Amino acid sequence: MFAYIVRRLVLMLVTLFGISVIIFVLLRVVPGNIVDILFDAAGFVDQADKANLEKELGLDQPIFVQYVKWIGGLLHGDLGYSYVSEKPALQEILPRIPITARLAALALLFSAAIGIPLGVISAVKQGTRLDYALRVVSLSGLSLPSFWLGLLILMASVAMFGTMPIFNPNPATWTEAFAIYCVPAMAVGFRSAALTMRITRSSMLEILRQDYIRTARAKGASESSVNYHHALKNAVLPVITVIGIEAAFLIGGLIVTETVFNIPGVARFLVEAIRWRDYPIVQNLVMLIALVVVVTNFTVDMLYAAIDPRIRYTD
Amino acid sequence: MRSVRALAAVALSLLAASNVAALAAEPKNGGILKVYHRDSPASASIHEEATYSVNIPFMPIFNNLVIYKQDVPQNSMESIVPDLAESWAWSGDRKTLSFKLRQGVKWHDGKPFTSADVKCTFDMLMGKSQQKFRKNPRKSWYSEVVDVTPKGDFEVAFNLTRPQPSMLALLASGYTPVYPCHVSPGDMRTKPVGTGPFKFVEFKANESIKITRNPDYWKKGLPHLDGIEYTIITNRSTAILGFISGQFDMTFPTEVSIPLLKDVKKQAPKAVCVVEPVNVSTNIIVNSSSPPFDNIDIRRAMALALDRKAFVSILFEGQADIGGTMLPAPGGLWAMPKEMLETIPGYGPDINANREEARKLMAKAGYGPGKHLAVKVATRNIPIYRDPAIILIDQLKSIHIDGELDVVETANWFSKVARKDYALGLNLTGNAVDDPDQSFFENYSCGSERNYTNYCNKDIEKMFDEQSAETDVAKRKKLVWEIDKKLQEDVARPIIYHGRMGSCWQPYVKGITIMVNSSYNGYRYEDVWMDK
Numbered sequence: 042m043f044a045y046i047v048r049r050l051v052l053m054l055v056t057l058f059g060i061s062v063i064i065f066v067l068l069r070v071v072p073g074n075i076v077d078i079l080f081d082a083a084g085f086v087d088q089a090d091k092a093n094l095e096k097e098l099g100l101d102q103p104i105f106v107q108y109v110k111w112i113g114g115l116l117h118g119d120l121g122y123s124y125v126s127e128k129p130a131l132q133e134i135l136p137r138i139p140i141t142a143r144l145a146a147l148a149l150l151f152s153a154a155i156g157i158p159l160g161v162i163s164a165v166k167q168g169t170r171l172d173y174a175l176r177v178v179s180l181s182g183l184s185l186p187s188f189w190l191g192l193l194i195l196m197a198s199v200a201m202f203g204t205m206p207i208f209n210p211n212p213a214t215w216t217e218a219f220a221i222y223c224v225p226a227m228a229v230g231f232r233s234a235a236l237t238m239r240i241t242r243s244s245m246l247e248i249l250r251q252d253y254i255r256t257a258r259a260k261g262a263s264e265s266s267v268n269y270h271h272a273l274k275n276a277v278l279p280v281i282t283v284i285g286i287e288a289a290f291l292i293g294g295l296i297v298t299e300t301v302f303n304i305p306g307v308a309r310f311l312v313e314a315i316r317w318r319d320y321p322i323v324q325n326l327v328m329l330i331a332l333v334v335v336v337t338n339f340t341v342d343m344l345y346a347a348i349d350p351r352i353r354y355t356d
Numbered sequence: 357m358r359s360v361r362a363l364a365a366v367a368l369s370l371l372a373a374s375n376v377a378a379l380a381a382e383p384k385n386g387g388i389l390k391v392y393h394r395d396s397p398a399s400a401s402i403h404e405e406a407t408y409s410v411n412i413p414f415m416p417i418f419n420n421l422v423i424y425k426q427d428v429p430q431n432s433m434e435s436i437v438p439d440l441a442e443s444w445a446w447s448g449d450r451k452t453l454s455f456k457l458r459q460g461v462k463w464h465d466g467k468p469f470t471s472a473d474v475k476c477t478f479d480m481l482m483g484k485s486q487q488k489f490r491k492n493p494r495k496s497w498y499s500e501v502v503d504v505t506p507k508g509d510f511e512v513a514f515n516l517t518r519p520q521p522s523m524l525a526l527l528a529s530g531y532t533p534v535y536p537c538h539v540s541p542g543d544m545r546t547k548p549v550g551t552g553p554f555k556f557v558e559f560k561a562n563e564s565i566k567i568t569r570n571p572d573y574w575k576k577g578l579p580h581l582d583g584i585e586y587t588i589i590t591n592r593s594t595a596i597l598g599f600i601s602g603q604f605d606m607t608f609p610t611e612v613s614i615p616l617l618k619d620v621k622k623q624a625p626k627a628v629c630v631v632e633p634v635n636v637s638t639n640i641i642v643n644s645s646s647p648p649f650d651n652i653d654i655r656r657a658m659a660l661a662l663d664r665k666a667f668v669s670i671l672f673e674g675q676a677d678i679g680g681t682m683l684p685a686p687g688g689l690w691a692m693p694k695e696m697l698e699t700i701p702g703y704g705p706d707i708n709a710n711r712e713e714a715r716k717l718m719a720k721a722g723y724g725p726g727k728h729l730a731v732k733v734a735t736r737n738i739p740i741y742r743d744p745a746i747i748l749i750d751q752l753k754s755i756h757i758d759g760e761l762d763v764v765e766t767a768n769w770f771s772k773v774a775r776k777d778y779a780l781g782l783n784l785t786g787n788a789v790d791d792p793d794q795s796f797f798e799n800y801s802c803g804s805e806r807n808y809t810n811y812c813n814k815d816i817e818k819m820f821d822e823q824s825a826e827t828d829v830a831k832r833k834k835l836v837w838e839i840d841k842k843l844q845e846d847v848a849r850p851i852i853y854h855g856r857m858g859s860c861w862q863p864y865v866k867g868i869t870i871m872v873n874s875s876y877n878g879y880r881y882e883d884v885w886m887d888k
Contacts (some may be wrong), residue, residue: 083405
């Protein structure tokens with residue numbers, strides 16, 4: 042087990058190195074840099090001023106030198122400066138992480154709290170009206186684009202309450218704080234909940250047909266004990282995988298929700314940074330997201346072993 | 357009947373009296389004006405940017421030497437009033453413009469304002485100082501300025517190579533604030549210091565911009581507001597819903613499209629909304645240095661094929677203006693009369709006749725129903741560019757030109773245009789000042805960086821200088837009309853239309869004036885107050 046963990050950790054470092062090279066090169070392959078965009082916004086270009094600015098930002102140096110400087114700085118905790126705001130990249134990125142993390146955590150919580158029980162109910166009541174109704178709900182959750190759902194919620198909120206839950210860094214009341222995080226979390230979590238529900242249902246259906254379930258019933262175990270103690274415990278592995286993937290996705294994939302609800306989180310900031318070709322912000326944010334993804338994957342793999350004793354990582 | 361008339365007269369007089377009373381109401385102090393902002397500006401430095409996304413939030417931090425009177429909707433020489441300058445005077449030969457400066461004015465950091473600050477600002481704009489702007493998009497405005505010379509601490513003179521009456525207009529623009537000598541251009545991009553009615557508090561990219569009341573403002577009793585908060589909301593639907601729900605006191609000025617304005621009026625019937633010209637023209641850029649548009653017949657045929665009214669009707673529900681380079685009347689001051697405009701090929705009312713003539717020109721160039729001309733129509737990948745480009749492609753079909761839309765990301769648009777990597781393009785041109793000098797020299801002068809098409813006509817160039825030096829307004833106007841007509845006939849950069857946009861605010865917001873011939877100059881907001 043120890044050797045496996047070490048191997049995985051080394052693999053994680055290799056993966057992160059690979060991502061750093063890919064993102065660094067890709068960013069520079071895309072036509073246009075921050076200097077082009079700044080002059081484009083001004084509607085003119087002065088070649089001398091442009092060259093000066095490129096020199097000032099270090100964009101005139103060979104790509105390898107730029108990469109080494111970035112990685113060197115990263116290893117020392119120096120993420121560089123944002124080209125646009127001219128503030129340290131760390132100072133720009135750090136305040137946004139808790140916002141997105143809070144939103145993603147709430148969305149996941151909503152997804153698990155709704156998706157798993159409904160998935161179990163749907164499987165247990167297979168073929169009933171309730172099952173059909175829940176399947177329609179889950180299908181609609183997967184089909185509705187989250188920007189549309191978000192806008193619909195905002196419009197309904199304005200029409201019904203005369204206000205809407207857009208982001209406010211200093212909410213005045215508890216209810217406002219609840220609304221500005223929970224409503225967007227529900228909008229984005231609806232899709233995750235639908236996915237979780239479908240995975241839970243299919244996994245449960247497979248488990249419920251196993252011999253040991255029949256044996257449990259034959260031994261007189263109660264229906265709820267069979268469903269929740271024997272079946273769900275074994276059906277939950279694929280659900281954890283899905284939740285893990287969703288968790289990783291949500292860190293960088295909340296762009297639409299953050300835009301519609303005007304939440305100044307990581308995803309929206311990343312898209313803006315890409316638009317401006319703000320390399321220090323984009324590179325470091327992508328590395329952060331990559332780190333979250335590999336750590337989440339690692340955690341999920343470790344959870345497998347903890348939850349299912351049949352799984353053992355041997356040398 | 358008499359009594360009904362009398363009653364109506366009384367009612368009217370009461371209504372008029374109540375309006376006068378409302379207009380004359382004593383402004384109330386206090387309150388934070390909440391406005392949504394359409395995007396996150398590149399920086400806070402007005403001098404380094406070329407978008408009103410910067411002017412709007414940061415203009416209240418500064419003062420100019422002179423400024424367009426903020427409650428007069430039409431910018432003109434008559435509406436220019438003193439600001440940091442107490443007065444100004446032209447020399448006898450009209451080649452020196454002197455300003456007497458206000459004394460006792462302090463920068464927001466407490467340092468005194470003097471003529472050295474004026475010199476610093478304009479030396480930087482002319483590229484003469486040690487300190488440099490990263491970008492200097494309006495350097496060409498000062499091409500006729502030889503130098504700026506202080507005379508003592510509170511007098512300064514602009515020495516010009518030749519008379520240029522428009523210099524005063526350029527100095528009155530929202531794009532011409534005076535910067536402090538002691539603050540670097542870098543700091544002005546991130547934490548600007550001014551002498552204006554509001555002080556900078558913070559600028560969080562993609563989040564918000566906050567400014568607060570300057571208690572030591574040199575105009576006693578102003579500003580009325582405690583501060584202004586701009587929340588950056590890039591999603592237009594969210595922003596409009598925020599205004600409708602009352603979370604914002606005002607929309608981003610001149611940013612509400614005509615269809616959206618209908619929505620706002622329906623859902624927030626008490627909101628005050630206006631639609632005004634923005635002095636931004638939508639035009640066609642033609643690469644006349646390579647085939648097929650090096651052929652003047654094809655360029656003229658294209659100009660003849662335009663149905664401008666269709667553009668205006670589809671995109672603005674009729675609420676936009678048709679004209680030449682200069683903004684059409686009544687908003688614009690320099691537009692040629694309608695009867696003169698209609699003599700220009702392509703501007704006549706009979707579209708079918710125009711297109712018939714265009715087809716003849718195309719036939720002369722070798723194109724007809726059997727042989728179409730295939731071109732790519734390049735434009736930026738933004739709706740206000742893309743939508744008219746699609747209509748243009750449709751209209752060009754009528755003269756056997758098959759256009760294909762070539763959408764270009766913003767990051768690559770200017771470099772593509774600069775290296776002439778296009779045949780035909782659809783472009784937007786904003787004018788900060790409704791004055792021919794700004795428009796002609798910037799967009800049509802030989803060698804100008806913003807003359808994207810490289811149009812160069814030495815005869816017209818002479819006329820540019822002639823009108824620029826002309827001090828008699830009536831004579832200057834006639835020259836301007838002649839130049840504008842010639843530019844359209846040469847198909848230098850065919851103008852399709854001049855757009856209009858809407859602005860809305862809640863009924864308790866007072867003192868907002870939307871300018872009708874520029875969307876860059878009316879955001880000082882020291883007179884704005886809230887009646888709540």
